[in-house]
Amino acid sequence: MMNEITFYTKFAQHAFLIASDQRKRIENVPRYVGTGKQPDGQAYLVTEYVNGQTLDKYVKEKAAKLQKDKTEDKRKDLAIATFKIFPQILDSLREFHSFQLIHRDIKPQNIMIKEDSSVLLIDFGTVINYKLRNGNHIEPQNGKPCIGSALFASQNTHLGFNQSRRDDLVQLIFSMIFVIDSALVADWVKGLSLRTSTEVWDQIYMKKQEYMSNKSIYSHPIHKYLKELLHEVSKLEFRDEPDYEGYKKMVKGFEMELQNIEKVPCQKSIPVKASKVDLNASIKYEKNKIHELFQTSEPDRIENLSIIGIQLHPNLTMIGNTFYDMASQQPQANITAQRVDQTEAISDTI
Secondary structure (H helix, E strand, O other), X not given: OOOHHHHHHHHEOEOOOOOOOOOOOEOOOOOEEEEEEOOOOOEEEEEOOOOEEEHHHHHHHHHHHHOOOOOOOOHHHHHHHHHHHHHHHHHXXXXXXXXXXXXXXXXXXXXXXXXXXXXXXXXXXXXXXXXXXXXXEOOOOOOOXXXXXXXXXXXXXXXXXXXXXXXXXXXXXXXXXXXXXHHHHHHHOOOOOOOOHHHHHHHHHHHHHHHXXXXXXXXXXXXXXXXXXXHHHHOOOOOOOOOHHHHHHHHHHHHHHHHHOOOOOOOOOOOOOOEEEOOHHHHHHHHHHHHHHOOOOXXXXXXXXXXXXXXXXXXXXXXXXEEEEOOOOOOOOOOOOOOOOOOOOOOOOO
């Protein structure tokens, strides 16, 4: 994992052109000015000033200009504003990925929209290469600490798997959910102010599983679109190149459909009731099973395992050492894989 100074010196464009610098550099990040050291030896970084807004502030401002009927659910205008800027964000992320980098902390506060509607990504303390020096893609691994921000992290990150381009895209979609529906997000983080980092990540993971479940109460038309996009991205295998143009077409279609809905009724979120099922006896066995599978030389089995928590068991989640059946059905005793405990340092809880 590289620090900010390493990232900017290697990949960002220089604010002052250097004739001898022939290196191709990322355009959609702030330009690099320089580095230095304070009297106490602490290094510092200087980048260009970005005259713009974070994604959440930009969308709120644009939505306020769109809203005509104050009695209408404002999420429609927030969604339209978000869908309109989505192609530019995705283009910036695609360029970032073209340098064989993944961000791992995509969230509204790390997406800057300039006055000309161009998009910059910021905050590169979690960036890594997804390809090795020999050109091979990094291998999927498990038992990893949760890197990034809990609200926006992919389900695979919650389950303890390392990240790839797919996970940056999932983070972007959860960022869209955040800026469109603040009430939903408030429900996700309810009661978390005094919880430990692990408890925060566990509760938010459960809420995401509720959201994605076929039994989800989030049936608002806008959430139908967002879940469809999330399902499409979740189909990617660990090494797959995302279909950036395909996702842009999907979101453009969502925007056009939403524009044609005359009035979107307000809907209140209703908490999902979960039946508590004690499966403590099988937890140690299942965690050991995950580690055993990752010692095999069968990469296809590993890739399938990395998304099994999403595809095969969308209604089942774990908090601490207790599994919850979100569909209120009988639990499956032999679960193929579940989240491993995160015991290492966790970066940026929310």
